[in-house]
Amino acid sequence: MNHSQQHHDESFEDQDAQSSLDAAEQELGQIEQQLAAAREEVLRTRAEMDNLRKRLMREMEAARKFGGERILGDLLPVADSLEQGLAAVGADDPAREGLELTMKQFASALEKHGLAQIDPAGQAFDPAEHQAISAQPSAEHPENTVIAVLQKGYRLHERVLRPALVVVAKGAD
Missing domain, CATH: 1.20.5 (Single alpha-helices involved in coiled-coils or other helix-helix interfaces)
Known part of the structure; x- marks a missing residue:
């Protein structure tokens, strides 16, 4: 090569x-x-x-x-009925003590599951937690103050389950 x-x-x-x-x-x-x-x-x-x-x-x-929102919501009318029954029973009625005890136990059970009552009497109206049914003139209450609670509301943790039904003060005419 x-x-x-x-x-x-x-x-x-x-x-x-x-x-x-x-x-x-x-x-x-x-x-x-x-x-x-x-x-x-x-x-x-x-x-x-x-x-x-x-x-x-x-x-x-x-x-x-x-998770219990639905069942707790279904129990709210029971709480309302117990409160109405308690309001209808006189102070000297022998059934009063039993109703008060039942109401306390029921409220305790609801609270244990995160349910809190909304009872805004005397507070400022809050549309997030209250539903105004009517407004009445009032010289003794500031405007937009809850002057009567027709039905208590309930909150489950931070969520409103049922708003409180209220009467709100409006300026005196």
Whole structure:
């Protein structure tokens, strides 16, 4: 083999090696892009899973807090009836003590489940918690003050379950 042919073969081998190296580098670049995309997808999936976990925790907490809302709402007329019965019984009636005890037990059971009574007599009218049935002129009460509570309202935790039905003072005519 002469020197020229040997140089040509070496040059051809160098080009072949360079071509293989270029192809390997290109493939490595594609693999690195795929790896970066896979890492990004894993991070996105983790973030979505974390958001889903947090949302489920909030929903579970809300279900725990307000799960009894319907049954507690159904029991409110019972509380109203007990209060009306207590108001109708005279102070010397032997049934009064039993009714008072029953009302205390019932109120305690409702409170244990997060129900709080809204009894706004004498307070400023709050449309978020009170429903005004009427307005009456009053010289002794400031305007927009609750002067009578027709039906007590109830709040379950921070949510109004039933607004209080009230009469509100308006300016004297």
